[in-house]
Each structure stands twice: as structure tokens, then as C-alpha cells.
Amino acid sequence: MSIKMKILVGRVRLPGLTKMKKLVFALVCALGISTLATAQTANEAQVAFDKAGTLKTGFTITYNNNVKDVNLAVANRASKDKLKGKGVSKGVTKFEAINYPTVCAQQCDLYIKVDGTDKTSTVTAFVSKGYDNFVTSANDAETANRTKAFLESLAKDIDAVALKNQIAAQEKVLATAEKTYKKQADAQAKAEKELENIKNETKKLDAERQNQKTVLDQLKEKLNNY
Secondary structure, three states, X not given: OHHHHHHHHHHOOOOHHHHHHHHHHHHHHHHOOOOOOOEOOOEEEEEEOOOOOOEEEEEEEXXXXXXXXXXXXXXXXXXXXXXXXXXXXXXXXXXXXXXXXXXXXXXXXXXXXXEEOOOOEEEEEEEEOOOOOEOOOOOOHHHHHHHHHHHHHHHHHHHHHHXXXXXXXXXXXXXXXXXXXXXXXXXXXXXXHHHHHHHHHHXXXXXXXXXXXXXXXXXXXXXXXX
């Protein structure tokens, strides 16, 4: 039994070492999933407004975040500011007849378009005072400046989305770490129990060895007395 127990303990492998290496790698990946927003200054430009490619004056800004996160950030800002919009074409949302001092001092229509990839995104805002009366720096400098400031302020909303993504990723990493730790702790407890059994068995065998030695010594002594 002693030999069997020794072999068993010798084969016990604690799972944490390899998995901890993978865990560290997962952590690095998780922290790199979403980065904080780095925006350029918002600029005025002629941008395709609809599917037909009609050019309208808008205000644009670029973020180093994927288009999915930026779309979510824009939606979160709209919800926070109680703006109700509707999609009017792919990637374009219209907020019609809104009273939104952040962008316009008087009622206006706000169109927000988000284009991008999994690395960068461009947000474009068109502001209309009705029909084809789109705001430009030339015809309404105040609203133009407010719109640019609005686009630049989206950095905080994008950062919030990025941080939520990082938290979600970190929660998964932690869950893996806890699972790995439990396996490690269980393996250690099992190994310690088996080692304790081996120690007890060794004590018994040692006692038996001493007994047999005593018997042998007694026999030899008896022989010497003949």
C-alpha cells in the first residue's frame, strides 16, 4: 500500500501552473479589448448624407474605437439626454424637432451618422433648421460650435462603454482565476491527505519493522545461550 500511495502522489499534477500562464495572457487580451477614446478635433466637412450620396455640410470627428462601441455610446447619450431618434438610412439616426440646447439654441433636426471599422470610427452630425436648411459655420457659427463641442464630448460616453467592456472581460478573467484556484486548492488538499496517509502507513511499517527486529534479536540471543 505504501508503494502504491507513493506512486499516486507522484502522479498528482497541480493544474494551476499551466492555466495561470493562460490566465495572464487572457488578462492582457482583456485589457486590450477596449481603449479609452482619443479624439481629433471636430471639423466641418461635406459628407454623404443619404444612400444616394448627396453631400451635405456636417461636422465630423474620429475616434480610435470600434464602430459597435461608438454606436452604443451615441445611443447611450441620446437616452441620457432623453432624445428619441429613428433610423432614416444605414448608420444614420434622425432626432426630429428637438429642443436640445447642447446643439441648437432653438428647435432643430439633428442627424447623427456613425461609420467605421473594428479599429476606428467617424461620427458625423448634421443639423437642420428645417427642410434643406443645414447649419454651417458660415450661416450659424454658434450652432456649428455647439455641434463640434457635442461631438467632442462623446469621448466620455465612449470611454464609459470601453470601461464596461473591460469590466465584463475582467469578470470573465476573474471567474477563470477562481476556477483555476479551486482546482489547485482541491488538488493540494488531496495530495496533502494522501501524503498524510503515507506518513501513517510508514509509521505502521516502521513499528512492524522494529517488532520484527526485536524478534530476530531475541532469537539470536536465545541461540547464543545454547
